[in-house]
Amino acid sequence: MAEVAKLMVLLHEEKTPKDLFKRPNSDLIRAGLEKFYSILAGGIGEIGDGKLGLETWNHLQIQAVVSVAKSIVSATRSLSVENAEPIMIAIFEKSLEFSTRCLEKLMAGNGDFSLQGFSFQIFRGLAYIHTVPGVCHRDVKPQNLLGSRTHIWCD
Numbered sequence: 001m002a003e004v005a006k007l008m009v010l011l012h013e014e015k016t017p018k019d020l021f022k023r024p025n026s027d028l029i030r031a032g033l034e035k036f037y038s039i040l041a042g043g044i045g046e047i048g049d050g051k052l053g054l055e056t057w058n059h060l061q062i063q064a065v066v067s068v069a070k071s072i073v074s075a076t077r078s079l080s081v082e083n084a085e086p087i088m089i090a091i092f093e094k095s096l097e098f099s100t101r102c103l104e105k106l107m108a109g110n111g112d113f114s115l116q117g118f119s120f121q122i123f124r125g126l127a128y129i130h131t132v133p134g135v136c137h138r139d140v141k142p143q144n145l146l147g148s149r150t151h152i153w154c155d
Helices: 002-012 027-042 059-079 097-108 115-131
Strands: none
16 A cells, blocks of 8 residues: 555656656666656546557556556545545465465365356346446456455355
């Protein structure tokens, strides 16, 4: 949470911090962040005025900017909740080690570990999400499912 708060402070300062664009290792990502910062500082302007310049960006630049934008949006949403402590969790997993360890813990527990039980909970969650007006989960996959210690799954 502290990292996102620092990033938001940096992005809302009047002047660009001297080391903000030196932090990324890649020149392409650095250039993308510079463009993104200039958009935040100057505003988007009229639609179609070409101010964003996305047509000249490559995949890595767009991916880096989207990642930063998602962090900012997520932090803003978390911070705007009244009378609640913001909670943000980010897990970057490149292997199956974390998933395997969680699966072993679930199987070793005393709770009901059945495919039928998990499937019921997942489908019940999906049914609820799709009853909320304007909300639909577009990317249902095992990596997007969250299970608790009590074997309760949520999407």
